Amino acid sequence: MTINKLYNIEAIKRDFSLGKLLSILLDDEVYPIRKQKLVFEKSEIFYMENEEDSYVFAIEKGISSVFIGNQLVNFVGAGEFIGLHCEGSTDETRFSGSVISDEVVVWRFHFHDVLAKIMNIQEGYLYHYNYMISIYPIYLNKILAMGADVEERVFGFLEIIADKFGEEDGPFVKIPSFFTRKLLSDYINVSRMTLNTTIKRLEERELVKLDDRLICVRMPMS
Template sequence: MSYMELFDKDVMEEEFSSTELLHVLSDKTSFPIDTERKVFRKKEQIAIENEVHDYIYFIQSGICGVWKNEHINNFIGENDIIGFNEILGNEPSFTSVIALTDIITWRFSKEQVMSKLMYSQEGAFYLYQYMKLVNANLLQKQTLQTEETKKQLLLTLTYLGQQYGEENQHHIILPKIFTKKIISNYLGMTRQHMTYLCKDFESNGIFETDTNQFILNKDNITISY
């Protein structure tokens, strides 16, 4: 890679993505390190807040909740990494990570990962790109919190549905794990207010009436904005 390419945003995102990092770490031809396929069942803890963990995990399938002080502050899934935030000093985990569905991961030793990244000329750029992505996600959530609660809820459900659910010509369908309890916790919203907003969306045709799952009517989402 040329020096000038390192200043190209698109090149950085492509060349130093989590997918590319997994490929580099799995490569046995240069500085081979141990790789293990690890499966976690629904509700199983993968990381525990304030505890030191010796491994990082690359999620291949499934969805996790990221918790801090019993408050869920993020959702992560395919191609996301667990434990990479604390890799430099192997510090205690800032958050807990709990499987919301069954999870399939690739597990690596933090110590071996750091050794391989330091062995590579471009290893530091993977750390830089990952932290840049984390900061962007934090900024996105902070921006969302400036919106009024009705718009917060609709934007959040639309994003989660597009990221983790199914989408067809008329609907965005969220996985059933995204319950009213989990979403209200994530948004810092009372269950009563959440229920009120959901009923309002149903009456205006934005939500399909389904007590077990969020189904958004795409034709009416833009109207509510």
């Protein structure tokens, strides 16, 4: 019998949220594990593993980009995790984070400690399952979007970033300034020239506007 038949997916997302998982990992009363609070400055890179161990990072403050090898695949902010689903990668599949906000505050845990702790909790595996079902659609959608029309692809990714990290500005949502054109073009996998040209076309269609070069995205009506 599958998990989907045993549990309601929305209930899993609610009852086994990543925010609750972080609280559990920080709680030393039951099965204490190693942890370290770290602060990374803008542009610093941190890796999910080294020669000694593999790590899981929980973001407490700030925003980081996520790379698999040299490929920019995601952006994560407060309350999100990096590295909970990977271990034993090669150089081409090695996960890393790079700080794009002024700083990022993280909790670093040892990968096997995290797995051991959640497996010692009743139905704790559902925290890991919840993480997996949240992370893989992001990577899958990014791959599928590569075959889309350029304007559709650019607007779709701008919409995702605005919805997750932006600030409301009337019917638009303003994308923070640290999402530079270079960063966006790397993420969307288009040249900076193509990105700029496409943004101009989207502006003509009134789907985006520029506010002192900051990109503002028109969001769908709720």
